[in-house]
Amino acid sequence: ERRRERAPETPREILSRGRELLRRTADGAETVLATLPEGRNWSNDVVRSPDGAHFIAWERAPGGERVVNYVESSPRGSVHPVLHSYPYLKPGDPIPQRWPRLFESATGREIPVSRELFDNPWSIHRERWAPDGSRFTFVYNQRGHTVVRLVSLDALTGKATAVIDENGPTFFDYAAKLWLHHVEGSDEVLWMSERSGWNHLWRIDGRTGAVLGAVTSGEWVVKRVVDVDDARRELLLVVAGRNPGEDPYHEHFARVNFDGTGFVALTDADGSHELELSPDRRFALDRWSRVDHAPVVELRRLSDGAKVLELGRADPRALAATGWRAPERFVAKGRDGTTDIHGIVHWPSNFDPSRPHPVIEQIYAGPHDFHVPKEFRAHHGHASELAELGFVVVQIDGMGTNWRSKAFHDVAWKNLADSGFPDRIAWLRALASTHPGLDLTRVGIFGGSAGGQNALRALLDHGDFYRAAVADCGCHDNRVDKIWWNELWMSWPIGPHYEASSNVVHASRLQGDLLLIVGEADRNVDPASTMQVVDALVRADKDFDLLVIPGGGHGSGGSPYGWRRTMDFFVRKLHRVEPRAAE
Incomplete structure (x- = not known):
């Protein structure tokens, strides 16, 4: 058994001054413990071990200082334009980084630590001293997001060990699937991973x-740990x-033991669920619904998941009497002929299957989530409004979106241009083959932000299918957009794949008809992203429509x-009539 150093008896303050890390004793005397090279500095947070024998100081590199500028052309209360600037890192920019440095508290001696396992961090976080002070652990997320590790530093020797090493050929979805729990009173950790092909x-x-064992397994996913x-x-x-047989995106609740035994499904109805626990955690209110099923509230017992009684059920008959029609769920095979692709259809309330109707897809293919609604709503916003103009409106989750298998998600890897279009087109053709009244010679598409990028890409890569598009505030070149979202899916360093996905x-x-919309004051996606598309279209002698909204922010469309x-725009291009024209 290793002998551990006791905490020093004399109070010592650790502080930084410029590039120097210093120790100051109670009498005010200072000693330099370490000096950093030019361009580096120390953070002010020192992490001491529970026994006081060691501490961690953090070396920092400041990163880049890119600034985005835009002109507010028409500020309220003034006739003069205003220049605005704000910090905004983009893919490939230098990023702030930090690394742990290990020291003895009693002597101030630095214990050398190799950075081989954490040399290029996007982030180092979830740091923790073991209760006995024997080791310091942290989660290392490598820039490019293909490597995530739980690293342990031995307090006496400084040796770094990868306790967990996720090192794959594509992204580790740290934004949605990085979860770690240190089990109290044990050396065990619980960890979320897609190493099996499923989360x-x-x-x-x-x-x-x-690896002591899988807590959960199978061709399904854990979305969140609630407790x-x-x-x-x-x-x-x-x-x-x-x-089996249910929409794979529906959220259910379950309980399971740490060792994988005792799995209990706490919800079972065919829908997406929300659970509210009673104060004594013996019961729960289960609220569930589906896009085509009004909400139901049940009281369920948490010990075995059994339904005690139904407390309430919404009645949609009065809504239906107005002519309202719930969206229809539809499933078809994707590009590979085997994978189910799920979507919904918003029908016009006066839909007549004996005559052809143009079709519009509302798209958002961002890989961070799935995007087709799953819960009941009386009104689905823009989709419902377009449907009442005589369009059949669809929403589809193609490959590349989240919360299916890892392979399903990986389609987006370094390939945001794909946007799941082969799956979407196959789905639409299957829908038209079973539902008369759809005119696939008049298909439009619209979206905002990543959806704006997707909508324009439909006309660039699939202009033989999509005929008209509205692209609002699109991140049309991923090199111009925010760093975190784009490097997560497109990785780092910048390579030819960025250019391949650039609109x-x-x-x-x-091909086809295009309306570009951008707010000049968008601070989420740089408005230059849209204006660079405008420049490229002008140079290519292409016809298009452009709407710039003065003072408008993100989502001005x-x-x-x-x-x-x-x-x-869609009435003109797909119905081929003037809006609000007299009969």
Whole structure:
């Protein structure tokens, strides 16, 4: 057994001054413990071990200082334009980074630590001293997001060990699937991973890294950990895709023991669920619905998931009497002929299957989530409004979106241009083959932000299918957009794949009718992203429409004026009539 150093008796303050890390004793005397090279500095947060024998100081590199500028052309209360600037890192820019440095408290001696396992961090976080002070652990997310590790530093020797090493050929979805729990009173850790091809939980020895077992497994996913009970050694989870024959995106609740035994489904109705626990955690209110099923509230027993009684059920008959029609769920095979692709159809209330109707897809293919609604709503916003103009409106989750298998998600890897279009087109053709009244010679598409990028890409790559598009505030070149979102899916360093997915680079391929919308004051997606598309289209001698909204922020296409222009555009291009024209 290793002998551990006791905490020093004399109070010592650790502080930084410029590039120097110093120790100051009670009498004010200072000693330099370490000096950093030019361009580096120390952070002010020192992390001491529980026994006081060691501490961690953080070396920092400041990163880049890119600034985005825009001109507010028409500020209220003034006739003079205003220049605005704000910090905004983009893919490939230098980023702030930090690294742990290990020191003895009693002597101030630095214990050398190799950075081989954490040399290029996007982030180092979830840092923690073991209760006995023997090791310091942290989660290392490598820039490019293909490597995520739980790293352990031995307090006496400084040796770094990868307790958990996720090192794959594509992204580790740290934004939605990075979850870690240190089990109290144990060396065990619980860890979320897609190493099996599906997002599940694993139990791992926190000292050796040995996999002690899968907590969950199968061709379904764990979406969230709601609660961890270390004393009872059980977890409360949100899961999806576990019920055969049900929409795999529906959220259900379940309980399971740390060792994978005792799995209990706490919800079972065919819909997406929300659970509210009673104060004594013996019962729960289960609220569930579906896009085509009004909400139901049930009281359920948490010990076995059994339904005690139904407390309430919404009655949609009065709504239906107005002519309202619930969206229709539809499933078809994707590009590979085997994978189910799920979507919904918003029908016009006066839909007549004996005559052809143009079709519009509302698209958002961002890989961070799925995007087709799953819960009941009386009104689905823009989709419902377009449907009442005589369009059949669809929403589809193609490959590349989240919360299916890892392979399903990986389609987006370094390939945001794909946007799931082969799956979407196959789905639409299957829908038209079984539902008369759809005219696939008049298909439009619209979206905002990543959806704006997707909508324009439809006309660049699939202009033989999509005929008209409205692209609002699109991130049309991922090199111009915010760093975190784009490097997560497109990785780092910048390579030819960024250019391959750029709408700017491929603007000359435009087919069909296009309306670009941008707010000049967008602070989410740089407005230059849209204006660079405009420049490329002008140079390619392409016809298109452009709406710039002075003072408008992100999503200006959804403003009253922007949305009216969107609806008018589709009426002209797909119905081929003038909006609000006299009969």
